[in-house]
Each structure stands twice: as structure tokens, then as C-alpha cells.
Amino acid sequence: MRSTFNVLLFITLLAITSSGCTWVDLKPQGEKVKLLTALNARKCKKIGHVTSNTTDSVAYIPRDSESVNDELSRLARNYAGQMGGNAIVSTGVAHDGEQSFNVFYCK
Secondary structure: OHHHHHHHHHHHHHHHHHOOOOOOOOOHHHHOOEEEOOOOOOOOEEEEEEEEEOOOEEOOEEOOHHHHHHHHHHHHHHHHHHHOOOEEEEOOOOEOOEEEEEEEEOO
16 A cells, blocks of 8 residues: 555656656757747748647646647757748647647748
């Protein structure tokens, strides 16, 4: 019984402390991609669309929305860089750890 409690306590503490962490690294091509507003991208050429997915909870405990949003945009920037884009624009808000972005090439 005591062992089970310790395991549950450990998992809970791990989930709480990691809920604010960002686990997605920005790749070199993603570093060149900017997150823009639709207004700022109006003179750019749309070259595609990406959808990012990440975990929005750990052990049924919701992660910090700022960390989730940061990961989603990092993933989208990495994908856009692979596609030859240098800008992304969100097409809506994140929902259940998923968000879509349009990919642009701006001169």
C-alpha cells in the first residue's frame, strides 16, 4: 500500500513539474521561420499548410497552455522550414494539443 502511494506521488509530482516544460527543439531551418499575423503575411506567397500536434496533458494533468502553444508553433516552424517557407500564420487557436498553420515564403 505504501509503495503504491509513493509511485502515485512520484508520477503526480513528475507530471506537475513537467507540465510547464517545452520538449520540442527548434531545428536550424525552423529558426529561420517567423510567426506572423495574417496582415503581416498579405504580401507573401502561400506555399502550404501544416498541422502540429503535441501532448496537452501528462498523466491526465493538463499542461500549461503557453508551453503547449510554444511547442505547436515550434513544430510548425520546423515543418515550414522543411517545406522551404520562412513564415507561418496560425489559422485558429490550439485545441486538444493540435493547431493548424499556413506556410508562406516572404521576400
